[in-house]
Amino acid sequence: MSDELAVIQREIRACQRCALAGFPIQGPPIFSGSADARLMLIGQAPGKVEANETLKPFSGSAGKRLFRWLGQVGWEEQEFRENFYMTSVTKCFPGPNKSGRGDRAPSRKEQQLCADWLEAELMLVDPEVIVPVGKMAIERFFGRNRKLVDIIGARYQIDGRIVIPLPHPSGASAWIQKPAHQALIHRALGHLAIVKRELGL
Numbered sequence: 001m002s003d004e005l006a007v008i009q010r011e012i013r014a015c016q017r018c019a020l021a022g023f024p025i026q027g028p029p030i031f032s033g034s035a036d037a038r039l040m041l042i043g044q045a046p047g048k049v050e051a052n053e054t055l056k057p058f059s060g061s062a063g064k065r066l067f068r069w070l071g072q073v074g075w076e077e078q079e080f081r082e083n084f085y086m087t088s089v090t091k092c093f094p095g096p097n098k099s100g101r102g103d104r105a106p107s108r109k110e111q112q113l114c115a116d117w118l119e120a121e122l123m124l125v126d127p128e129v130i131v132p133v134g135k136m137a138i139e140r141f142f143g144r145n146r147k148l149v150d151i152i153g154a155r156y157q158i159d160g161r162i163v164i165p166l167p168h169p170s171g172a173s174a175w176i177q178k179p180a181h182q183a184l185i186h187r188a189l190g191h192l193a194i195v196k197r198e199l200g201l
C-alpha cells in the first residue's frame with residue numbers, strides 16, 4: 001500500500017468532522033482496500049451492520065444483493081473484497097431515520113464534509129474502473145440533475161477512467177423492483193462483465 005494512502009486512511013479513521021459539526025453519526029469510518037486496486041466501488045454510506053458488527057463495506061442485506069449482482073459478473077465476494085477498493089461518499093453510519101425502520105440519508109452538509117476523503121482515495125488509488133453504487137455516489141460523477149433511469153445501463157469514460165454506475169441494492173428501493181429498471185441493471189452488469197474480461201480483472 002502506498003504510504004500516502006496509508007496516511008490518508010489513518011486520518012479518515014481519526015476524523016471527527018461530523019461529530020464536531022453536530023451530526024449524530026453512529027460508528028467508525030468504513031472502507032477497505034489498497035492502493036494497487038484497479039477497481040473502486042463507491043457506495044453511499046455504511047449501515048448499522050457494517051458499523052456495529054462487521055466493519056466491512058456492503059456486508060448487510062443490501063450487500064447481499066450487491067454481491068449477487070457481482071456474482072453474475074463473475075466475481076466471488078471474497079475475491080472482490082480482496083482485490084478491489086470499497087468505500088463510500090460518507091464513511092460513517094449516519095444512524096437510523098426518523099421512522100427507525102431504515103438508515104438516515106446523510107445530509108448534503110455531511111456529504112460535503114466527507115467529500116475530500118473520497119477525492120484523496122480516488123487520487124491515490126487511481127483505479128481504472130469505478131462503480132458508483134446509488135444516487136449519492138452517482139452524483140459525484142454525473143451531477144445532481146440527471147435521473148438514474150438515464151444513467152444506469154451504460155459504460156462511461158470520465159477523467160480517463162471507465163465508470164459503470166449501479167443503483168443502490170437496498171431491499172427498500174422501489175427503483176430496482178421495476179422490470180424496466182431490472183433490464184437496465186442487467187445491462188450495467190453486462191458492461192461490467194465485458195470490462196472484467198477486457199482488463200483481466
Ligand code: SF4
Pocket residue numbers: 012015016017018019025029090091092110113114117
Ligand atoms: S462521515 Fe466522513 S467527514 Fe463525517 S466523521 Fe465520518 S469520515 Fe469524517
